[in-house]
Amino acid sequence: MRTPIIAGNWKLHMNPEQTAEFVAAVKDKLPESSKVESAICAPAVDLDALRKAAEGSNLHIGAENAYFEEEGAFTGETSPKVLKEMGINYCIIGHSERRGYFHETDEDINKKAKALFANGVTPILCCGESLETREANKQEEWVVGQIKADLEGLSADQVASLVIAYEPIWAIGTGKTATAEQAEEMCKTIRETIKDLYNEETAENVRIQYGGSVKPANVKEIMAKPNIDGGLIGGAALEPESFLALVNYQD
Ligand SMILES: O=C[C@H](O)COP(=O)(O)O
Structure with missing residues (x-):
């Protein structure tokens, strides 16, 4: 389960002061x-x-974000080792904003996944297609290609503990959500890909989120889908009230 x-x-x-205020407002209601x-x-x-x-x-x-090296002459980067020492549980990798604006490749993302696992931090691996790819009806081959390249060389145990976030780029920050059916369809494809690459148990254990304009108004419908295990949420996670409505979607 x-x-x-x-x-x-x-x-x-957010800055550190706003961070403390946000957490104070939500911590007892999670x-x-x-x-x-x-x-x-x-x-x-x-x-x-x-x-x-x-x-x-x-x-x-x-x-x-984190870098794939633990230390050295890498100005401006964040060490996965230090994240672990700080008690950080998760780290997003492969977000489309990092792939796009910072030219991160699948090879970089794969190295980051390995470095995070080596340091006991769980990656939240993002994947997703552009509007152009969706309009050409090539979204499945695109996302499956990303998953295969990003997971290369990872063990079944590592992948079973991973979180994957399917985020169609055309739905991020646009207010244009993929329908729950479109989100489910791709999350199912991702799970089947993990089954093909590893085995059924790994596919059953890996958690797959949907991200892209998730709001309190649509979270229930999205979370009701059998292959969707969560949400990666931008805009609607910036206000305590909205974040609480999202995490308490079962109430
Ligand atoms: O990582 C989060 C996604 O980019 C979604 O952002 P959004 O909820 O503002 O559309």
Whole structure:
């Protein structure tokens, strides 16, 4: 039985003071982690404040990015080893904004996944197609290609513990959500791909989120789909009230 995971991705929003205020407003109203895992992935500069504010609560903490080296002359990067030392549970990799604006390749993302696993931080691996790819009806081959390249060389145990976020680029921050059926269809394809690459048990264990304009108004319908185990949420995770409505979608 997979535990749902609803994670906010704050992107380049919030400062340490706002982070502490946000956590103070939500920390006592989060669901039990065994029912729904609630997580916030924050900019590196907010992680220390996030960890301190969330101590003793059900809030899980994630970074938005990490480098594939643990230390060295890599100006401006974030070490996966230090994330672990700080008590960070998750780290987003392969978000379309990083693939697009920062030219990250599947090879980089694969190295990041390996470095995070080596340091005991769970990757939230993002994948998803552009509008152009969707209009050409090539979304399945595109996403399956990303998954195969990004997971290369990972073990079945590692993949079973991974979180994958399917985020069609055309639905991110646009207010244009994929229909629950479109989201389910791709999440099912991703699970079948994991089954082909690994085995049934791994495919049954891996958690797959949908991301792209998820809001309190549509979260229930999306979460009702059998292959969707959570949401990766941008805009609607920036306000405590809206985040609480999302993580408590079962109530
Ligand atoms: O990682 C989150 C996604 O990019 C979705 O963002 P959004 O909920 O603002 O559409």
